[in-house]
Amino acid sequence: MNIQVQNTSSGVKATLSGFSATEIKSKIEACQEGSCECNCDSGVMERISGIELQENRDTLELCVNGDVDAQTLAPMMQSCLIGEAQ
Secondary structure (H helix, E strand, C coil), X not given: CEEEEEEECCEEEEEEECCCHHXXXXXXXXXXXCCCCCCCXXXXXXXXXXXXXXXXXXXXXXXXXXXXXXXXXHHHHHHHXXXXXX
């Protein structure tokens, strides 16, 4: 499992490899509803205006729009998406 996070003009883009799209979708929905099991920062979640998940052949592309940056989101994604799996 690997996560690469980079800044974009509208937020951040994360390229995920080794993840199940279904599992990622359910985690995104849980975080958006405030019922996530990981250590989501509600202050950061409030600054997110939208989340899109796109499936590519070998990877998933997660675009997070809003007043967020890779430096803030990368450790959260690492903890939430990989932390439980190890």
